[in-house]
Amino acid sequence: MSRATLAIAAAVTSFFYLTLPAWAAEQMPTPSFPHPWQLNLQHPVTPVAERLHDFHTFLLWIITVISVFVAILLLICIFRFNEKANPVPAKWSHNTMLEVIWTTIPVLILVVIAVPSYRLLYFMDRTTEAEMTIKVIGNQWYWSYEYPDTEISFDALALPAEEIDVSKGQHRLLETDKHVVLPVDTNIRILFTATDVIHAWAVPAFGVKLDNMPGRTNESWTRITELGRYYGQCSELCGVDHSFMPIVVDVVSKEDYKKWVETQKQANAGALSSSTKLAAAQ
């Protein structure tokens, strides 16, 4: 094989590799990025995240009512039953009716919380109609992604602080060299596993957060309803570089996703053929 052929093969390969970060560097809207002084959770973009938000709000109401009720009881005790206001305290103890009430009401509150909580847990667990699958593998300290339907796989490593370009909308400790690309409005099965220790792949906007266990495959799902770039982080303390394994997900239209799959396949094929040629030439 001539040197010219090798050079062309190498050029074609590097072209595809150089175009990958360009895709990744493209600016995209970030519909769910947290902003200063933000209250509440990040904007939800999946059915699961929306239900998590509703459940969170529902719990917030219950907690508020309980806190206000307890605070009122405390204030009554402080002001009506202090030594000055009530110099001769009553001596009775036990009241069956009151004890039944303060036992049953908390039990009822727990049941009211448990029913929607379990319903949501089962809803989050898996989808029966997955249109595609992505496998997320945790490593010390980066993520590997596999798309079993298309045989695409790659590693995503954190960008060091000195490579972050704020003018391009990049964020310190949140950017990766390659982005996960997923289609919008698609039922996506997510499989979670790890090669070394326990990690947790978590993207707040999707309401997805599950442990990546070595030797075990966990399952969840998502269906993202808004285009844009979403960020997440490893959420299980996994070692010294735990804070350096961010997650970037680009959610694109179904057509763009197909184009991305083709680009990846060509890049993989180019890499394979040129490395085979290089090995053959040696």
Ligand SMILES: [Cu+2]
């Ligand atoms: Cu971690």
